[in-house]
Amino acid sequence: MSAARPSNATLVLLASLYCAQGLPSGLIAHSLPVLLRQHGVDLALIGLLKLLALPWLLKVLWAPWIDRLASPRLGHHRGWILPLQGTVILCVAGLALLAPQTLFGAGLWLLLGLLLLVNLAAATQDVATDGLTVRLLPERWRGLGNSLQVGGYKTGMIISGSGLLLLIDPLGWNLGVGLIAGLLLLLTWPIWRFPERRLLPFRPALAETTAGPGLLLRHYRGLLAQPGMLAWLAVVLTFKLGDSLGSPMIKPMLVDQGWSTGELGQLTLASSLAGIGGALLGGLLYARLGALRSLLLFGALQAIGIAAMALLVGAGGQVGLVYAIALFEQVADGMSTVALFAAMMRLCRPEHEGADFTLQASAQLLLAGLVGASSGVLAKALGYGGLFVGAGVVGMLVLGLVLAYFLRPGSRRSLSEA
Structure with a gap:
């Protein structure tokens, strides 16, 4: 193409x-x-x-x-x-x-x-x-x-x-x-x-030969057999881990500091618009930077954004600061999400694109949901500040898996494309 x-x-x-x-x-x-x-x-x-x-x-x-x-x-x-x-x-x-x-x-x-x-x-x-x-x-x-x-x-x-x-x-x-x-x-x-x-x-010669009951196993076994696929799945599962850990507690923290439903609604709308802008910016930069640099840069910004939420603990009355950090976090989230999804598409095989992408996305969402479910327990144990800083540290650490994937033996072609 x-x-x-x-x-x-x-x-x-x-x-x-x-x-x-x-x-x-x-x-x-x-x-x-x-x-x-x-x-x-x-x-x-x-x-x-x-x-x-x-x-x-x-x-x-x-x-x-x-x-x-x-x-x-x-x-x-x-x-x-x-x-x-x-x-x-x-x-x-x-x-x-x-x-x-x-x-x-x-x-x-x-x-x-x-x-x-x-x-x-x-x-x-x-x-x-x-x-x-x-x-x-x-x-x-x-x-x-x-x-x-x-x-x-x-x-x-x-x-x-x-x-x-x-x-x-x-x-x-x-x-x-x-x-x-x-x-x-x-x-x-x-x-x-x-x-x-x-x-x-449609190119049926590139698809599975039969659509019988064994199609599910054959399809995903073929995907997992691709060189480096298990290493890439480790990236997919962990790349948004810090964000999943910290983001569910942003609104509860602001509620505890006296933010009303209307105020939170306005913040959510502004944050959503910022996320859309971040997604558009991330897509344009991805075309210039490629997969590796986009994942590293946007992933780092994502980690910084969620860690910066610790600055809002006890500072909910500073509306300008809340908006600045919340909007930055959403822009970084939009950019990192775009980079991850675009990189996921690189691993999709011809005429297997829909299911190959779906498996990666579903695995990422499942782990994110499980981690997000534990955020409240961790917030009680560590406090909001400890949770957000810890989530940011996790977000930085997982970037090592991104580097490991692109620098693994036999990945010269992937690195040149990245």
Whole structure:
């Protein structure tokens, strides 16, 4: 594939797909918990919303079939994306047609069922979208592609999270959610017009020979057999470890220092926008720096950002300082995430792109979730300051694994590309 900069049409296509994934995620993660509680729904039932995200973790189990099976009429990735995004649109439109008193009352289980279907469709679509992204972008420009992934997804979450909460009072539930469904439909236009069969024809000779029950084992065994793959997985699992350890305790620390819900909401919005900017900056720099230098530089900034949170312990009243450190941390987080995702794409095999990327992403998210779950215990034991400094030290130490991977014996080709 040519190393030329992707066309504007390609960039619009990828941005639209990832923004479409962020829209239902923002609705589920940010808007619905508020609305459910306002309608008196029990906290235990609101907590079930977290379980609805299981398809995002389990998609690794069916991802190989998405790489293997293609639609002769719609194309390979497009043949998955169009019907799955259509399913999400229909579910969200269905929510918009129902009265909130019904959904948050007697119809609560219908709401949860529709949301589970939305997550299942969106998570499966994500595999196909990631595979399409890897095939569309040359190595040099995968940082920019992942900027669109991170930025588009966060934009979608802001629209259906903060945006929907702002619109609910003046517009009402039905019209507000209806606008989300309409925006999803609009975002389907670029993939509908994309001529995948002509530009990216399916190459079945490079895929698995059969799609039977043994496909899952054969697919991932082939991935793990690649030279240096185990060393790279060590990088994937640990690169965001410091951030995962420290970031869950940022808001609790500010709450303990008297920050109100509204103040935290404003900080979250500003931080999200900073994260989008960081992702875009990281993608542009990745094209110039390459994988190794991007991972080292952005990873160091990520570690510094989370360690700097220790400066806010007891300083919550200094609003300017809080914003400066929080925005810096989010910019660094966006840059480091883009670098990691772009580097992950380098290890994806032809016609195995979706599942190969999914395995790496799922492994990273699983460990991050487990580590994040322990952050509260560590904060109680070490204090907020000790936790943030320790998380920063961990973030710096894991950069040694990045160097070890690129400098390992037989990695001359990887280092020259980096």
